[in-house]
Amino acid sequence: MAEKTYLQAISEGLRQQMRHDKRVFLIGEDIGVYGGAFKVTLGFQEEFGPWRVIDAPLSETAIVGGSTGAAIMGLRPVAEMQFSDFISCAYDHLVTIAAKQRWRAGTAIPIVVRLPSGGGFSGGPFHSQNPESTFAHIPGLKVVCPATPEDAKGLIIAAIEDPNPVLFFEHKHLYRRIKGEVPDERYVTPIGEARIHQEGDEITVITWGAMVHTAAEAAAELPDLSIEIIDLRTILPWDKEAVLASVRKTSKALVLHEDTRTGGFGGEIAATIAEEVFEHLDAPVRRVTAPDSPVPFAPVLEKAFIPQVADVVAALRSLSEY
Amino acid sequence: MATGTSIDVVMPQMGVSVSEGTITKWLKDVGQTIASDEALLEISTDKVDTEVPSPASGVIIEILVPEGETVAVGAVLARIGEAGAAVTPPAAPEPAPAQPAAPAEPIAAPTPPPAEVVPAAPAPVAPSTVPASTHVFVSPVVARIAAEAGIDPTTVPGTGNGGRVTKKDILAFVARGGAAVQAPAAPSVPEPVAPAASMPAAPAAPVPAAPAAVTPTEALPDVAEAEPGETLESMSAMRRGIADHMRRSLDTAAHVTSAIEVDMSRVVALRTELKDAYLRDYGVNPTYLAFIARAVVDTLRDWPWVNGELRGDKIVTRNYVNLGFAVALENGKGLIVPVVKHAEGLNLLGMAKGIADIAERARTKKLTPDDVAGGTFTITNPGGYGTFMGTPVISQPQAGILGTYALVKRPVVVEDALGQDVIAIRPMMNLSLTYDHRLVDGAYAAQFLRDLTHRLQTWTVSDY
Numbered sequence: 001m002a003e004k005t006y007l008q009a010i011s012e013g014l015r016q017q018m019r020h021d022k023r024v025f026l027i028g029e030d031i032g033v034y035g036g037a038f039k040v041t042l043g044f045q046e047e048f049g050p051w052r053v054i055d056a057p058l059s060e061t062a063i064v065g066g067s068t069g070a071a072i073m074g075l076r077p078v079a080e081m082q083f084s085d086f087i088s089c090a091y092d093h094l095v096t097i098a099a100k101q102r103w104r105a106g107t108a109i110p111i112v113v114r115l116p117s118g119g120g121f122s123g124g125p126f127h128s129q130n131p132e133s134t135f136a137h138i139p140g141l142k143v144v145c146p147a148t149p150e151d152a153k154g155l156i157i158a159a160i161e162d163p164n165p166v167l168f169f170e171h172k173h174l175y176r177r178i179k180g181e182v183p184d185e186r187y188v189t190p191i192g193e194a195r196i197h198q199e200g201d202e203i204t205v206i207t208w209g210a211m212v213h214t215a216a217e218a219a220a221e222l223p224d225l226s227i228e229i230i231d232l233r234t235i236l237p238w239d240k241e242a243v244l245a246s247v248r249k250t251s252k253a254l255v256l257h258e259d260t261r262t263g264g265f266g267g268e269i270a271a272t273i274a275e276e277v278f279e280h281l282d283a284p285v286r287r288v289t290a291p292d293s294p295v296p297f298a299p300v301l302e303k304a305f306i307p308q309v310a311d312v313v314a315a316l317r318s319l320s321e322y
Numbered sequence: 323m324a325t326g327t328s329i330d331v332v333m334p335q336m337g338v339s340v341s342e343g344t345i346t347k348w349l350k351d352v353g354q355t356i357a358s359d360e361a362l363l364e365i366s367t368d369k370v371d372t373e374v375p376s377p378a379s380g381v382i383i384e385i386l387v388p389e390g391e392t393v394a395v396g397a398v399l400a401r402i403g404e405a406g407a408a409v410t411p412p413a414a415p416e417p418a419p420a421q422p423a424a425p426a427e428p429i430a431a432p433t434p435p436p437a438e439v440v441p442a443a444p445a446p447v448a449p450s451t452v453p454a455s456t457h458v459f460v461s462p463v464v465a466r467i468a469a470e471a472g473i474d475p476t477t478v479p480g481t482g483n484g485g486r487v488t489k490k491d492i493l494a495f496v497a498r499g500g501a502a503v504q505a506p507a508a509p510s511v512p513e514p515v516a517p518a519a520s521m522p523a524a525p526a527a528p529v530p531a532a533p534a535a536v537t538p539t540e541a542l543p544d545v546a547e548a549e550p551g552e553t554l555e556s557m558s559a560m561r562r563g564i565a566d567h568m569r570r571s572l573d574t575a576a577h578v579t580s581a582i583e584v585d586m587s588r589v590v591a592l593r594t595e596l597k598d599a600y601l602r603d604y605g606v607n608p609t610y611l612a613f614i615a616r617a618v619v620d621t622l623r624d625w626p627w628v629n630g631e632l633r634g635d636k637i638v639t640r641n642y643v644n645l646g647f648a649v650a651l652e653n654g655k656g657l658i659v660p661v662v663k664h665a666e667g668l669n670l671l672g673m674a675k676g677i678a679d680i681a682e683r684a685r686t687k688k689l690t691p692d693d694v695a696g697g698t699f700t701i702t703n704p705g706g707y708g709t710f711m712g713t714p715v716i717s718q719p720q721a722g723i724l725g726t727y728a729l730v731k732r733p734v735v736v737e738d739a740l741g742q743d744v745i746a747i748r749p750m751m752n753l754s755l756t757y758d759h760r761l762v763d764g765a766y767a768a769q770f771l772r773d774l775t776h777r778l779q780t781w782t783v784s785d786y
Contacts, residue, residue: 251463251489279466282489322483 004182007175009149011040013156016186018048024160025052027063028080037082038116038175064090067111068098076160077111083127084115098165099140108163118210118258119306120173125294130259135167136236142166142191143236147212149180151233154189162191171210194239200228203319204246206269207256208232215256218312225320235265244277251282252319258306261289283322288315329378331400333393336367336691343367344392344559352382368563370689378402463489471496560656571718575758579713582771586729586749588781589613611703612674614726617777619643619665622699625770627762628722629699642666646697646717647677649684658684659717661697710752721761725754
């Protein structure tokens with residue numbers, strides 16, 4: 001056990017899984033010689049060689065298309081999008097081919113697409129998005145959004161071992177900001193299981209990724225409220241039972257995500273709560289999300305765009321007083 | 323009893339914040355004819371008492387709500403039919419749906435010990451009371467717990483927004499065996515208690531009927547009993563409202579009173595001069611109160627916190643004055659504070675008319691709730707009965723209230739034209755300002771009174 005950053009935990013998971021399974025290889029832009037835009041794969045080419053850590057041309061289509069083909073041929077590719085925003089270039093390969101191949105032809109497509117996502121550093125509209133809900137809408141994919149170093153390591157290994165295409169959203173703002181104890185050995189954190197980040201019995205906050213930490217900070221500002229924070233960890237498939245059990249207990253739910261509001265995954269969670277545990281609700285389900293806008297560059301605007309601790313505190317207060 | 327040709331008379335919406343009203347008097351009986359807009363009944367809300375006019379001409383075929391009952395806005399009170407329509411004798415309250423013969427079935431089935439006290443699906447337990455027809459929002463979880471425990475949720479004291487019954491409230495209510503408690507003064511709520519607390523953990527034998535004897539109809543017992551020689555009567559809605567408001571005001575504001583003496587010679591002289599002309603030309607009496615109100619409005623402009631409000635941690639000041647006037651109803655039946663809106667735009671004549679208008683409508687019960695809302699400062703005038711000093715209670719959320727007292731001729735020492743002290747007979751009046759010391763300091767209040775006095779003592783034609 002040692003304290004590691006979120007970034008180091010992902011890096012360690014990748015390295016251990018590459019040592020563990022020779023079918024695993026990495027492909028992406030500048031991931032080899034340069035070590036990756038965020039240095040997640042620094043030193044990997046030295047250890048595993050250029051055929052397992054491939055610097056790809058600037059073509060997300062080629063990266064995901066090539067990975068899909070390699071997976072069909074029995075390999076375990078881990079593709080990196082330099083920023084999750086660029087996944088749109090590979091949408092067709094991912095959604096039309098990779099997500100449907102198993103259903104259509106019975107062929108497993110065990111690829112992982114790593115997606116550095118999220119804002120908070122003035123990256124603007126092309127380098128700050130959280131497109132998880134776009135892919136949560138695609139049957140055949142799995143979507144993972146870890147919030148802690150321990151989960152990031154366990155889930156990257158689970159994603160590589162999973163026989164389906166898995167989108168692995170790594171929040172850039174957490175890379176070096178969040179540290180935590182991470183077991184040294186190789187381990188798997190199961191996909192599809194939520195984690196109770198903090199127990200409470202008055203309000204349930206359902207969130208994932210960087211917003212888990214925002215929620216925890218907000219809860220710390222409200223010591224008189226007993227707040228339960230559920231870190232979903234996985235968006236598809238998501239852990240309905242954990243959420244519903246918590247809402248049955250607290251009767252009040254706040255869904256928090258960094259993604260924009262309309263069509264955000266929070267809507268699906270809110271709808272499910274209303275459908276399944278309506279008779280346990282003591283207040284309307286609330287959402288705190290980014291507004292329906294591209295991510296602004298200006299720090300002031302970006303701060304107004306991304307849900308802040310104060311926004312969550314205000315929403316929790318109003319739910320508590322309802 | 324429905325008929326295609328009858329018209330419903332409903333409890334009117336008497337302003338945005340009023341949700342219910344009490345029938346104080348039916349002015350017509352079943353079978354009598356009534357004209358459209360003719361007064362049909364009198365109602366009392368927590369803000370005003372008023373008459374309800376008939377919505378149509380015809381015959382009263384049915385009266386559904388007897389005098390003394392309180393019903394929600396929109397509730398049907400009576401039905402009016404065409405002349406000659408069959409009438410229904412004044413029925414007792416709405417026939418209640420046949421109550422299930424005493425809930426012999428215990429709430430929890432006696433067979434296997436209930437693993438869960440709160441079943442996942444709502445148990446179809448018949449509520450033991452007919453739900454009150456109030457329009458209070460009941461959340462899904464509260465409705466479910468109420469149904470399971472056989473409680474009318476409207477009998478549970480609520481601590482949520484607008485008095486809404488929260489899940490905590492009803493769980494605590496159930497845990498206490500359904501007994502009502504005094505609402506805590508602070509908005510803190512009782513510790514949440516699991517509903518299991520009131521239920522036998524694992525009944526081996528069939529549970530006797532109604533284990534936690536929840537009898538909501540007795541939940542709020544009238545504990546007052548008359549001793550020999552005493553008489554008990556129910557509080558009117560207005561009296562209850564006054565009681566609540568007075569208590570709340572004293573619990574809220576830091577009341578301090580300062581008083582000042584005013585030489586009203588000039589006002590008396592001016593009034594004498596204007597009175598006949600005002601009465602003749604406008605039909606309105608320029609009362610001393612109108613003069614004082616005019617001077618108050620001008621003085622509030624210079625001392626805005628007296629016309630202000632503490633709202634949360636903010637201080638509210640205003641560029642307008644909605645001036646409230648405390649009006650006592652006959653026989654001690656209560657007090658009402660109608661408001662002259664935007665008094666800053668009124669000259670002396672306008673003020674006199676405004677005061678006369680609200681006073682007349684207060685006497686004839688023609689005020690609407692909006693007439694008594696929105697005041698920013700209040701004047702109360704108990705001086706008519708000869709009192710010379712008082713400490714009125716501030717109308718929340720205002721910051722001050724001015725008391726005006728008896729106008730009496732008193733000997734006072736004044737300076738004559740040569741600078742010599744002489745004793746003169748002057749019409750004197752005491753004014754008191756009771757202010758919320760949280761916002762208004764003593765010096766500030768004193769300066770307000772000083773300026774007000776100065777205005778009244780130096781009144782000129784241009785101040786009309």
